[in-house]
Amino acid sequence: MALQARVLHEHLIGRQGSRRALNTPALIVDLDALERNIAAMAAFAGSAGIALRPHAKTHKCVEIARRQIAADAAGVCCAKLGEAEALADGGVEGLLITSPVVGAAGVERLCALAARSPGLMASVDHPDAVAALAATGAALTLLVDIDPGIHRTGVADGDAAVALARQIDAAPALSFGGVQFYCGSQQHIEDFEGRRGAIADRTAYLSAIIAQLESAGLPPRLITGGGTGSHAIDAELGVLNELQVGSYVFMDRQYAECDLTGESGAAFETGLFIDARVISASHAFMSTVDAGFKAFATEAGAPPIAGGAPAGSTYHFMGDEHGCIIPPTGAAPPKLGDIVTFAAPHCDPTVNLYEALHVVRGDTLVGIWEIEGRGRSA
């Protein structure tokens, strides 16, 4: 089935000012910002001597993965098997699946994907899951996922890490590729020094586990993890040798509120927007746009207004399909038909709501990129 975005908007590509003619709500990527973000992170990693495997769970888009890899990334990370399959279908290589794959159907799909996807790696955190993968006889490279203390995924301690690495190493078709370590809850500590202290503490813990693995004769080749919030700190600490940065490519309100690089380092720009349209304007103190719970991720609060409304205006959710714009006292709300532009409150689950990115330079639509991994949570 053709993408609705292509049916409706393909003819607008290249037309001056065509962004304003889009049907709304529309997910927008500012190509200049995206290109600068990709280049800035690549330059940072190059000068720091650390590899990049950007996390594709942020964008779920083959075209963006290709651009990241063209900028020297080793590949991309995927949160789920279905996301990896979607990117592999688009020709993206060097995939790392960062969540454990569990269950008979998943194991079968993972083996089939590994057979056709050069460089594929998967992470594991449980002996039963490793046993199930070993029993297939398929050639797989596995990383031991280590819980930094947030208890989401990962083995609980160094002994469990060594035992799992040994189990992988002992299985004829399996290969122990290294370790994964993602300090999720530390990424968004807004103050740089506070974040630095927390990451340094967790990295000391990781170093101790790496030493245990080395003592057991299982030195990890790959030490992958980190994120946009910690990339400068991770590079400085020098324990990770690969960064799984995701959000830098778009930025969002959550990361915009963080000081990402302390005294120095790369700067990233907001490049992901949602354009909505005023569809009801019956009151002098507010107007209503066509974007609500189905147009924005909701767990990170209201989206910041980036344009199209008087400075100081705020957005408030009004259910599944609508939100209101309230201007500051004395200012008029946007008028019927006006476009209001929002930044994403949280980019990853916002992108997941859309089938395509509308790619703009300035106010001109220059491309439509399918979000091939949309909804591929299974």
Next chain:
Amino acid sequence: MALQARVLHEHLIGRQGSRRALNTPALIVDLDALERNIAAMAAFAGSAGIALRPHAKTHKCVEIARRQIAADAAGVCCAKLGEAEALADGGVEGLLITSPVVGAAGVERLCALAARSPGLMASVDHPDAVAALAATGAALTLLVDIDPGIHRTGVADGDAAVALARQIDAAPALSFGGVQFYCGSQQHIEDFEGRRGAIADRTAYLSAIIAQLESAGLPPRLITGGGTGSHAIDAELGVLNELQVGSYVFMDRQYAECDLTGESGAAFETGLFIDARVISASHAFMSTVDAGFKAFATEAGAPPIAGGAPAGSTYHFMGDEHGCIIPPTGAAPPKLGDIVTFAAPHCDPTVNLYEALHVVRGDTLVGIWEIEGRGRSA
């Protein structure tokens, strides 16, 4: 492109117990509950002598719309033009678009849809929008949307309603079809009598506007509105002649916490579920499932656990892709590979995250229904 759900799961249809073999997270509809819910609302409306036009923004699914219409619904409502186009493509007729369509591209699409979709109606709340539709010369039936005081959409008062109806009536190709009145914020008042009082107050306001329209020689043929939370009250009050009930078809936690019918009336069952799988189990006090912000609507809180974990267990979001299950003290968490079943916290935006419904009777997959309107917010 083939639906991933069909590629992965078509072979499981009809196999005893096949629900447990699904790749997860999977959106599940209990067909017995769905059938009973559709039949119960149809019986209620039949005996109350009120028409039904169920709101398809809840399910966005052609097959469910067909079943609602087969149970004597006049058609279905759609929140957005794109949703209406998707259902029309599936042969669904009697569509009512409940949000104003604004902007040149939308106006053009609406006219094209009206030309191929028998019985199509659209709602309006602004003279500029009516003027834009009138200028096309297309034959359209329009409803005047009346704001009940929640300020989402709708004209602000009776004078504005009369003026808009007159404007429609005066345009050669436009037809004034009636009024729409949706008391959104009153739907979820948990106490029946409290809700009844609020709806009765708003309905008195509606009655006054209807009297104004009648005095102006513009009696509304259709008086449509209401929802699952108010259907019994609306029928009793006898002002609306058509109900836009949506959530009854699935139910969710928000409505399950409401007393829907007071002393008497139809009972509705939870019929929409999300099956997730334990993919990490490194700790004695919790385990992690493969469903997070991308698998559940998040604005209505955590999803209630419906099965697969000890009674009293709770779910907590752990980011985009994961959540944890915490059992009560003394109980063991679900084990690696176990399926945990959740009810939806809020059905509409949860359905919007998935490409398909996995239809089950008991634990057997009996069908896969595409969610044709997924993501069609534009």
